[in-house]
Amino acid sequence: MFRKLKTKLTVAYGGLLGLILIAVAGAVYLSVQHTAKENVRAELKATASVYERLWQINQQQLADNADIMARDFGFREAVATQDAETVASALDNLRNRLGLSRAFLVFEDGSGLEAGNSATFDTPAIVLAAVRTNNYASGLIPISGIQYQAVAAPIMAPVRVGWVIFATELDAAELHELESLSPISLKASIVAADPDGNFSIPENPVHAISARTPLEGFGELPAGVLLLDYPISAAMAPFKPMLFAIAALSLAGLLALFVCSWFISKSLTLPITRLDRATRQLASGVPVDFEVESIDEIGRLAESFLQMAHEIETRERSIVKMSLTDSETLLPNRRALQQAIDQLKVRDDGDSEFCVAIGIDRLTHISTAIGQSATNELLAKFGARLERPGVIHSIGLVGADMIGVLISASDGGAVAEQVSDLLHAASDPILVAGEKIDITLSAGICQIGLHDVPGPVDEAIVALQQARVQRRRLLIFDAEAYGDPGGTLSLMSDMVAGLSDGSVFLAYQPKYNCRQQAVRGVEALLRWNHPIRGSVTPDRFVEYAEETGHIRPLTQWVITQSVSDRERLRLAGHDLKMSVNISGRLLGDPDFLDWAIKEIGEACDRFCFEVTETAVIDDPETALANIQRLRSAGVEISIDDYGSGLSSLSYLKQIPAQELKIDKSFVLSLQNGSSDALLIKSTIDLAHSLGMSVTAEGVETEEVLRLLQVMGADVVQGYYIGRPQTRDRTLALLNTLSGSPGLEAIGRGR
Ligand code: C2E
Ligand code: CA
Ligand code: CA
Numbered sequence: 001m002f003r004k005l006k007t008k009l010t011v012a013y014g015g016l017l018g019l020i021l022i023a024v025a026g027a028v029y030l031s032v033q034h035t036a037k038e039n040v041r042a043e044l045k046a047t048a049s050v051y052e053r054l055w056q057i058n059q060q061q062l063a064d065n066a067d068i069m070a071r072d073f074g075f076r077e078a079v080a081t082q083d084a085e086t087v088a089s090a091l092d093n094l095r096n097r098l099g100l101s102r103a104f105l106v107f108e109d110g111s112g113l114e115a116g117n118s119a120t121f122d123t124p125a126i127v128l129a130a131v132r133t134n135n136y137a138s139g140l141i142p143i144s145g146i147q148y149q150a151v152a153a154p155i156m157a158p159v160r161v162g163w164v165i166f167a168t169e170l171d172a173a174e175l176h177e178l179e180s181l182s183p184i185s186l187k188a189s190i191v192a193a194d195p196d197g198n199f200s201i202p203e204n205p206v207h208a209i210s211a212r213t214p215l216e217g218f219g220e221l222p223a224g225v226l227l228l229d230y231p232i233s234a235a236m237a238p239f240k241p242m243l244f245a246i247a248a249l250s251l252a253g254l255l256a257l258f259v260c261s262w263f264i265s266k267s268l269t270l271p272i273t274r275l276d277r278a279t280r281q282l283a284s285g286v287p288v289d290f291e292v293e294s295i296d297e298i299g300r301l302a303e304s305f306l307q308m309a310h311e312i313e314t315r316e317r318s319i320v321k322m323s324l325t326d327s328e329t330l331l332p333n334r335r336a337l338q339q340a341i342d343q344l345k346v347r348d349d350g351d352s353e354f355c356v357a358i359g360i361d362r363l364t365h366i367s368t369a370i371g372q373s374a375t376n377e378l379l380a381k382f383g384a385r386l387e388r389p390g391v392i393h394s395i396g397l398v399g400a401d402m403i404g405v406l407i408s409a410s411d412g413g414a415v416a417e418q419v420s421d422l423l424h425a426a427s428d429p430i431l432v433a434g435e436k437i438d439i440t441l442s443a444g445i446c447q448i449g450l451h452d453v454p455g456p457v458d459e460a461i462v463a464l465q466q467a468r469v470q471r472r473r474l475l476i477f478d479a480e481a482y483g484d485p486g487g488t489l490s491l492m493s494d495m496v497a498g499l500s501d502g503s504v505f506l507a508y509q510p511k512y513n514c515r516q517q518a519v520r521g522v523e524a525l526l527r528w529n530h531p532i533r534g535s536v537t538p539d540r541f542v543e544y545a546e547e548t549g550h551i552r553p554l555t556q557w558v559i560t561q562s563v564s565d566r567e568r569l570r571l572a573g574h575d576l577k578m579s580v581n582i583s584g585r586l587l588g589d590p591d592f593l594d595w596a597i598k599e600i601g602e603a604c605d606r607f608c609f610e611v612t613e614t615a616v617i618d619d620p621e622t623a624l625a626n627i628q629r630l631r632s633a634g635v636e637i638s639i640d641d642y643g644s645g646l647s648s649l650s651y652l653k654q655i656p657a658q659e660l661k662i663d664k665s666f667v668l669s670l671q672n673g674s675s676d677a678l679l680i681k682s683t684i685d686l687a688h689s690l691g692m693s694v695t696a697e698g699v700e701t702e703e704v705l706r707l708l709q710v711m712g713a714d715v716v717q718g719y720y721i722g723r724p725q726t727r728d729r730t731l732a733l734l735n736t737l738s739g740s741p742g743l744e745a746i747g748r749g750r
Helices: 005-072 071-081 085-098 125-133 172-181 232-284 297-324 335-340 363-370 372-386 412-426 457-468 484-501 538-548 553-570 590-608 615-619 620-635 649-654 664-671 677-689 701-709 727-739 743-749
Strands: 102-107 113-115 117-122 140-142 144-156 160-169 187-192 208-215 222-231 352-360 391-400 402-409 428-432 435-437 441-447 472-477 506-511 520-532 577-581 608-614 636-642 660-664 693-697 716-718
Touching: 005 071, 005 140, 005 144, 005 160, 005 172, 005 208, 005 232, 071 085, 071 144, 071 160, 071 590, 085 113, 085 117, 085 160, 102 125, 102 144, 102 441, 113 608, 117 125, 117 727, 125 144, 125 160, 140 187, 140 222, 140 608, 144 457, 172 187, 172 457, 208 232, 222 232, 222 472, 232 297, 335 352, 335 402, 335 716, 352 363, 352 372, 352 391, 352 412, 352 457, 363 372, 363 435, 372 391, 372 402, 372 412, 372 428, 391 457, 402 412, 412 441, 412 472, 428 590, 428 660, 441 457, 441 506, 472 743, 484 520, 484 538, 484 553, 506 553, 506 727, 520 538, 520 553, 520 701, 520 716, 538 553, 553 577, 553 590, 553 727, 577 636, 590 620, 608 615, 615 636, 620 636, 620 649, 660 664, 664 677, 664 701, 664 716, 701 716
Parallel strands: 441 472, 520 577, 577 608, 608 636, 636 660, 660 693, 693 716
Antiparallel strands: 102 113, 102 160, 113 117, 140 144, 144 160, 187 222, 208 222, 352 402, 352 441, 391 402, 428 435, 506 520, 506 716
């Protein structure tokens, strides 16, 4: 209900004590009122009994006087003789002497007269009945609307001849006298009942205390009451100052209570409020610090809290540091580099920021030689070498063999120059465990902020990989070459569909044997007419298939297809050697090779697998073992794209290949007269000395063909001999050529 502890405490304490105070004040008031009422009631009772006494005395006096009168001889005579004149005058005398209000005489016959008036009247029946029943009847009697206390006495002469009735008025004066007798200022009144015996007493005012004393009626006349009233307010009046004082004190107390509770709660909750604020600060990562003022429990709690907050901060710092450090090399990691990139500000000197991935080439090979911990040391030392304030602002280990750095430069050319210098300066051998390790470096560069996806670090890494593939020292990220990785997967599912719907198919390019002057083989090359993208080059989708794991099913399809096509051509009279390109990844997959050998079956010795030398270099042991397996099954091995890579003679020697294919880039260069001729010639000689036949691919002109023949090439392949085309077109070409072998025929056949 209350959001603040302070308010809660204030309301709880103030409210509770306030309630107690109100209850006490109420109890005091009620008990005072009760006492006052009791006092008044006692007083009223006393007054009533005084009045009762007075009533009786009065009655006695009236009775005595009536009696005296009744005994008077002369009077009795007058009554007996019904001498109205004398009776009236005698009564009048006595009335005056005794100071009575009224005096009457009732004759035995029922007629009556009043003192001082000899005229007789008929006595009211009820009065007559009363005296006839009781000679000494007494009680309340109303005469002309005024109440009287009346007493009768018989007149005996010697028999009863009538009655005297004396009455005193119960007037205001007498009641005032009664009021003044009481020590309290009560109000006295006489109320007579109506003829039905009901009292029409004015409704007792709510705040009045009253007492009634019954007064009997004269004979059958209705009775009455003496009503004594006393207002409560009057009864309470003496206590008023005291009650007022109590009320004022309670109110002041209540107010003081609230104020005090407020202050106490505030001082109690202030440290808690501070702690609460500090906790929230801590939660949102803001450093917490405050003065602990009190030494009580809350103070101690605050102190413990502060200590905890400081420990959390320290721990957090070390966690952050750990999360930004590579645990093996203690170099900043990729996250640290990314953080540095995120914190880069727009430069005002017009320079741009670049992320550069610098890789140690063939580190995995080095690592197998020197072990992992030495590799870590090597990386750490290499990282330290890269930390050059001024040139490089941040570094981070971004892969097992590469470190990313941030450099600023005016443009791509400038950064390429800087990175080239850097590679030069950083490629000195590194001393690890007492041994000098030679390193070669490559770099990929990417300008930060040019593309959102995949992000600068990834782009630099891709550029580095591109550089390695292209055997360049450094390369700037090429978004076009990178393509659209999101589209790759859909491309692959399209390709899988294409294998069954015929949009993916094989084209065959003839391989012309110079010595036999005839086409003795074909190379199977993938073609894809994508329904939307048009023709997709195999270079591209074969690479995607390798990256996405589709290469095996794709190659299996190629083998199955080429086995059946070769058979068709054989049945048509052309028993050709079928060359199939096998990706390096599959060369390391013995399952696949077993499958291939089985699939090709008896035709194994009519098949040649073209593999690139890098396939062997990456994992020589497995590759060589697998090549051996193929060789034993009769499959020939051809080293494709020779010269485009880093091939070293030593590797070449180890690969038990029958064919070496000189990369078309060299052959094409012959065409424009560049000086690769010597290189080609020496390669041909070298291959021959290793017992391999040499195929030159990319032969587009007759001159090049003749030149290669002179140089000793065994087989030529290229657009001049024939472009890759469908099986049926290939068959047509073969039919044409078989009729008239030789170079001229080729010219005609194209
Ligand atoms: P590659 O194995 O080096 O294939 C030779 C490439 O050179 C083919 O390109 C061919 O069309 C082209 N070529 C042939 N003669 C000439 C010529 O006189 N001049 C020029 N400029 N080029 C010529 P293509 O068909 O685009 O294939 C490109 C690459 O795709 C192939 O290079 C090969 O690495 C890969 N590839 C093609 N089919 C397969 C396959 O079934 N499996 C695998 N793993 N890779 C394949
Ligand atoms: Ca090939
Ligand atoms: Ca090739």
